[in-house]
Amino acid sequence: MFSKPKKHSVSEAPPEIKEIYHRYSDEGGIMTASHLRSFLIEVQKEEKITEEETQAIIDHRDLNLESFFKFLFGDNNPPLLPSTEVHQDMSLPLSHYYIFTGHNSYLTGNQLSSDCSDAPIIEALQRGVRVIELDIWPNDSKDDVDVLHGMTLTTPVALIKCLLSIKEYAFVASEYPVVITLEDHLTPDLQAKVAQMVTQTFGDILFCPTSETLKDFPHLIHLKKGLSSQPSRLRSSLKLKKKRKRRNHRRESL
Template identity: 70%
Template sequence: MGMELQAVEVHQDMNAPLSHYYIFTGHNSYLTENQLNSDCSDVPIIKALDRGVRVIELDTWPKSNRDDVDVLHGGILNAMVAMSKCLRTIKNHALSEYPAVITLEDHFTPDLQSKVAKMVTETFGEILFTPK
């Protein structure tokens, strides 16, 4: 039996600074089930965003060849998902007048950090908040 997703309704004034609100957050937003033996996918990210989650967490690790980044729960033998796929999914499903926040638990070298920064910038373009 599938879970029915409903649009989230806003019941308060949304004109205050972001820090004035409680925000519905996700943890290990990419896991299909539990932390021990479930696979990683962008499907749970879509479901979370459809339920109104506005903070998505991605645990990011270098691929085995160390030249790209995957999202997975570290130390666990589960299927991974490409970070680029997760970012595109967030961009395509976090459509709202309200911000979405992505938290990255990163486990890689400075050169891969630069690659991820470029990936995030290229994926989100002008909709990415960057302080002046």
């Protein structure tokens, strides 16, 4: 049989909290701002908090056990640190992390009739989004590439405009890599054009695998301020285009 855990009243601290309080208070059972700061640094890992900030948190008053317990669950002690600084281990492969991902990143509104623009992409990158999705389609004249939500009334935006904005704003909020997912609705000729467009726009910051298959994802720390594009078939379409030209040349020379 299982017994229900003992419920504590709002003002009654459980044994674990009492133990921490007595560890960080003085012999008289009072926790000063200095004691509280030690607790915040050593237990809650708020290593940059100052004495003045700690004084402000408790309104320049010492804490007893009851007020310390209330502080722990109050608005002045949120469950997540307000700091945006990275505090996790960032040396593992990319597959070990949850990634802040966008969907239809180019839409200014609904998926049926809104405008497509680079403005939502810029806003997403400024908020720290690390995956940008672009749906790429042939333009009306079939000689260039637009970004739009296909088979709808959304108005297109040129792919090159989106790529240039991504390059400019990719690392405003974070130095960690940006992944561009390309939902590809293109002909082979336009795929090759996009491959050239991507490589020319991003240059050295574009992550290019050294082999056709990766045994492991690259480590995140090695991808700082880098971009990766998917799908990889854009890369292979560029190779395919070159092979076709060579075959045509052979036919002409025979």
